[in-house]
Amino acid sequence: MTITWRVAVGSDEAGYEYKEAIRQDLEKDPRVELVRDFGVKAGEVVAYPEVGLAVAEAVARGEVDRGVLVCGTGIGMAISANKVPGVRATTIQDSYSCERSVLSNNCQIITFGQRVIGLELARRLVHEWLGYVFDPSSPSQAKVGVITAYEQRRGT
Numbered sequence: 001m002t003i004t005w006r007v008a009v010g011s012d013e014a015g016y017e018y019k020e021a022i023r024q025d026l027e028k029d030p031r032v033e034l035v036r037d038f039g040v041k042a043g044e045v046v047a048y049p050e051v052g053l054a055v056a057e058a059v060a061r062g063e064v065d066r067g068v069l070v071c072g073t074g075i076g077m078a079i080s081a082n083k084v085p086g087v088r089a090t091t092i093q094d095s096y097s098c099e100r101s102v103l104s105n106n107c108q109i110i111t112f113g114q115r116v117i118g119l120e121l122a123r124r125l126v127h128e129w130l131g132y133v134f135d136p137s138s139p140s141q142a143k144v145g146v147i148t149a150y151e152q153r154r155g156t
């Protein structure tokens, strides 16, 4: 079975160059059917939560399957995206965390710090990431379900 993804990308000004490189890679990847760019544009200055929340809301609404967010560290983008109910986001810097972010945690969003990791590593991790699919019949589902149940109890 061939899975294709609808992917959103976004950054603040501190992550603009990586976001652009990743967007271009995604647009060429046969596993990607749609790329939505939530900015920023060149020279634009936008607070990272504005972009992180917009991408996470697009994921939560089902308009895209996944998102890639870039800021200086990746931290602010992950914090922001995780505020949107139903969204799981994490910063990644290595191959194993990339794999587990999907297979253990069913994260829909990964974030990078442009000031933290090299561009080629970030691009490689995105390439790997598109190959992972969460298995809802795996033992990890029940653990992720604890988070979902908490959100539902909270009514968020």
Ligand SMILES: O=C[C@H](O)[C@H](O)COP(=O)(O)O
Pocket: 012, 014, 015, 048, 071, 072, 073, 074, 075, 076, 077
């Ligand atoms: O997590 C936040 C990002 O790294 C952002 O790009 C920079 O934020 P700052 O300007 O508040 O350091």
